[in-house]
Amino acid sequence: MSIRRTAPWLIAVAAVCLLGGAAPEPAATPEADQKAFQAYFKDRFPQVPFADFANGPYAVNAPMRKQWEDIMQFPPYDFALDEGKTAFETPFANGKSYADCFANKGIGVRQTFPYFDTKTGEVVTLDLAINQCRTANGEKPLPYQTGMMASITAYMAETSRDKPFDIKIPDDPRATAAYEDGKKFFYARRGQLNFSCASCHAGAAGQRMRGDILAPALGILASFPIYRSDWGSMGTIDRRFTSCSLQMRAAPLPPQDVQYRDLEYFLSYMSNGVPISGPGTRP
Amino acid sequence: MHAALSSNETTRRATLRLLALLGVAGLAGTARADAPGWPEQAFHQKTPDEALKLLYGKSFEMSDKVTLDVPEIAENGAVVPVSVSSSLPGVTSISILVPENPFALAASYKFAEGTAASIGCRLKMAKTSKVIGIVESGGKLYGASKEVKVTLGGCGG
Amino acid sequence: MPSTIRVRAQASGTSTDVQALIQHPMDSGFVKDSDGKLIPAHHIETVTFDYKGKIVLTANWGPAVSKDPYIKFAFAGGAKGDDLTVTWVDNLGKTDTLTAKIT
Numbered sequence: 245m246s247i248r249r250t251a252p253w254l255i256a257v258a259a260v261c262l263l264g265g266a267a268p269e270p271a272a273t274p275e276a277d278q279k280a281f282q283a284y285f286k287d288r289f290p291q292v293p294f295a296d297f298a299n300g301p302y303a304v305n306a307p308m309r310k311q312w313e314d315i316m317q318f319p320p321y322d323f324a325l326d327e328g329k330t331a332f333e334t335p336f337a338n339g340k341s342y343a344d345c346f347a348n349k350g351i352g353v354r355q356t357f358p359y360f361d362t363k364t365g366e367v368v369t370l371d372l373a374i375n376q377c378r379t380a381n382g383e384k385p386l387p388y389q390t391g392m393m394a395s396i397t398a399y400m401a402e403t404s405r406d407k408p409f410d411i412k413i414p415d416d417p418r419a420t421a422a423y424e425d426g427k428k429f430f431y432a433r434r435g436q437l438n439f440s441c442a443s444c445h446a447g448a449a450g451q452r453m454r455g456d457i458l459a460p461a462l463g464i465l466a467s468f469p470i471y472r473s474d475w476g477s478m479g480t481i482d483r484r485f486t487s488c489s490l491q492m493r494a495a496p497l498p499p500q501d502v503q504y505r506d507l508e509y510f511l512s513y514m515s516n517g518v519p520i521s522g523p524g525t526r527p
Numbered sequence: 528m529h530a531a532l533s534s535n536e537t538t539r540r541a542t543l544r545l546l547a548l549l550g551v552a553g554l555a556g557t558a559r560a561d562a563p564g565w566p567e568q569a570f571h572q573k574t575p576d577e578a579l580k581l582l583y584g585k586s587f588e589m590s591d592k593v594t595l596d597v598p599e600i601a602e603n604g605a606v607v608p609v610s611v612s613s614s615l616p617g618v619t620s621i622s623i624l625v626p627e628n629p630f631a632l633a634a635s636y637k638f639a640e641g642t643a644a645s646i647g648c649r650l651k652m653a654k655t656s657k658v659i660g661i662v663e664s665g666g667k668l669y670g671a672s673k674e675v676k677v678t679l680g681g682c683g684g
Numbered sequence: 685m686p687s688t689i690r691v692r693a694q695a696s697g698t699s700t701d702v703q704a705l706i707q708h709p710m711d712s713g714f715v716k717d718s719d720g721k722l723i724p725a726h727h728i729e730t731v732t733f734d735y736k737g738k739i740v741l742t743a744n745w746g747p748a749v750s751k752d753p754y755i756k757f758a759f760a761g762g763a764k765g766d767d768l769t770v771t772w773v774d775n776l777g778k779t780d781t782l783t784a785k786i787t
Contacts, residue, residue: 301602311598314608315649318705320752322690330686455600455678473603474680476709476751527603527680562729562773570746606750625748629714633748639740641760643699649750651712 274413274423274513281514285462289450298466298521300459304450308457312525321398321471321523324478328399331392336381342396345377354397354404355520358509359412360419367422367505370397371480388499389486394469394478401469401522409466409520411513426510429503430461435494441507456527463515465508467524474527481508570632575624575659578632579668582622587661587668590615595660595671601652604677610647611660613669618644620663627656652677689782693768700762700786702733702741704755704770712747726776728753734769735762762786 272280285297292303302309332350335341343349347356357370368376371393375385386393413419430441444453445461452458469480479487482499485507489496497504561567572578579586596610611621621644622635633650644662652658655677661670688707693700706728713725731743740759762768764786771781 307598307600308602311602311608314647315606315754317647317756318690318692318703318754320606320705320754322705323686323707323752326686454680455602456680457602473606473750476605561775564742565729565744565773570744610756628748629712630746630748632746634746635744636757637742637744639738639759642740643758643760645757647703647754647756649754651748651750 274420277427278514278516282462282517284446285449285460289460294517295519297460297463297515297518300464300467300524300526301457303463304460305457308527315525319471319523319525321469321478321525324395324398324469324471325402325523327392328395328397331396332399336378336383338382340381342374342377345373345380350400351403352407354401354522355407355409356411358505358512360414360416360422360509362414362416362419365418366502367426367509369481369500369505369508370400371482372500372505388480389483390475390477390479394480394483397469397480398478398523401520404520405522406519408517409463409512409515411509411516413513422506422509423513425503426506426508429507430510435489435492437492437494439492461511461514463518463521465511466515466518467521467526469522470524470526472526478523566635569635571630573629573631575626575631578624578630579622579661582632582635583620583663583668585668587670589671590662590669591671593660593662593669593671595658595673597658597673597675599674600676600678603680604652604654606649607652607658607675607677608647609650609658609660610645611662611671612643612645613662613664615644615662615664615669618662618664620661621646622661622663623648623650624659624661625650625652625656626659628653687782688780689770689772691768691770691782691784693762693784693786695762695764695766695786699758699760700735700768701758702756702768704731704733706731706753706772706780708751708753708772708774710745710747710749710751710753714747726774728772728774731755731770731772733757733759734771735759735766 289304296303302312332342347353354370357373358367361368371388374393374396378385413423433440441461444458445464448458449460450458465481469478471478482504485504486496566582569578569581572581576586592613592615594612598607601607609623611623618638620635620637623633624631625633634648636646652675657672657674659670659672661668690705692703708728709726710728711723711726713722715723717723725747727747728745732739733741741757743755766786767783768786769781769783771779773779
């Protein structure tokens with residue numbers, strides 16, 4: 245009895261769903277996004293242990309990995325790391341230091357960045373926090389992208405090595421909006437080449453783009469800042485966002501632009517659980 | 528320290544690659560103060576044979592007792608990890624050549640007695656090329672050769 | 685001024701394993717800057733490793749050695765606590781030296 249009455253109803257619903265009818269869907273939450281995102285990459289790369297996504301192209305290509313392991317015997321970021329440690333431990337002119345601006349004196353906290361500052365209503369990345377610390381203590385802000393900023397973030401990343409990303413989205417519509425903004429950026433096509441981040445780092449992850457192997461988006465920020473052989477120097481997340489924009493023949497945004505910070509927020513939250521592997525080396 | 532990068536970055540890098548590929552000899556007239564004992568002439572030869580003749584006064588024969596560890600496809604031509612080792616006795620020198628580079632001789636090492644016949648280093652390769660590892664043992668030269676593919680990085684940048 | 689030389693020398697019974705990383709631009713002289721001017725050649729030419737007065741390795745380098753160059757080798761002997769001195773000289777006559785302890 246019940247089957248005969250249910251069946252037509254089921255068929256009707258199925259028809260509506262298949263035909264893309266008006267049945268309202270629950271809005272995807274960041275948690276649901278994250279689950280789907282991580283499941284996508286685990287399915288694409290079943291041989292890769294989850295933590296290894298921190299190693300980008302090296303997790304998905306064995307001959308590249310061997311070259312990386314060779315270079316990691318004595319990584320070229322060693323000088324930047326030392327420079328960063330010294331700078332981090334040197335007090336400002338007013339006697340305070342970076343340790344006063346961060347939880348746990350700034351040691352082992354990189355994996356909690358970026359976070360959403362509910363007081364100011366914006367995403368705060370580690371780089372931004374470092375400059376906020378400097379200006380609050382009468383020091384000039386550091387230029388982004390490379391140099392001393394990369395050295396200090398290298399040191400702070402090293403103190404968090406192997407700690408899993410632990411990004412929070414507070415129950416605040418502004419935080420959700422920032423997350424959604426970052427998500428939109430990731431999936432939006434841009435530039436003359438009309439690629440989105442997802443085009444290469446989701447759809448084509450693990451494949452070659454000329455001589456490079458495209459890293460999966462999952463965990464892609466875990467190894468920053470990086471010594472890139474291509475640059476012959478250190479670069480932060482900003483440097484890579486900017487240079488990638490240029491390579492897509494898109495106008496890059498200024499470092500720490502709201503959209504770059506939101507993008508970093510989205511990518512980092514998607515990578516919760518992936519361990520920090522920075523500072524790192526890349527081709 | 529570097530200032531914020533400009534859009535000249537990609538142009539610069541495209542130029543770097545082009546120049547490297549063209550093998551432009553650009554030893555602009557800088558005040559040179561070469562280190563004593565540095566085999567200047569050998570480092571300025573185009574071909575491996577010319578470089579080896581100046582360095583050792585001889586040519587080499589292929590030997591399976593020379594082991595060359597290089598990647599098949601370089602992740603980046605600017606930093607290619609290369610290792611050369613040998614089971615031959617009494618090795619006094621190891622040299623590494625990249626024939627397709629503007630100058631073939633990349634590096635040359637002299638060993639004291641007791642130093643192991645093994646060297647690891649990181650080299651620049653302008654383009655796809657053989658890498659030749661040379662070992663001097665008992666006054667003779669032995670070599671091994673492998674090709675390393677070098678391509679442009681992704682995105683043309 | 686922090687040294688441009690990093691050394692890791694580890695004694696392992698009858699020999700010592702050495703890895704060194706040197707901070708140096710290793711400009712080949714073939715590359716142009718963004719204004720189209722050639723960046724002059726500026727690269728290390730020789731590196732020596734001195735153990736108890738004996739040069740266990742001499743490296744002669746050309747412009748094809750990578751930026752922030754690296755070296756890995758091993759020599760016979762060496763004990764924990766001994767000194768190993770690394771010295772480089774470049775084509776402009778600049779130099780740096782570091783004495784590290786074998787671990």
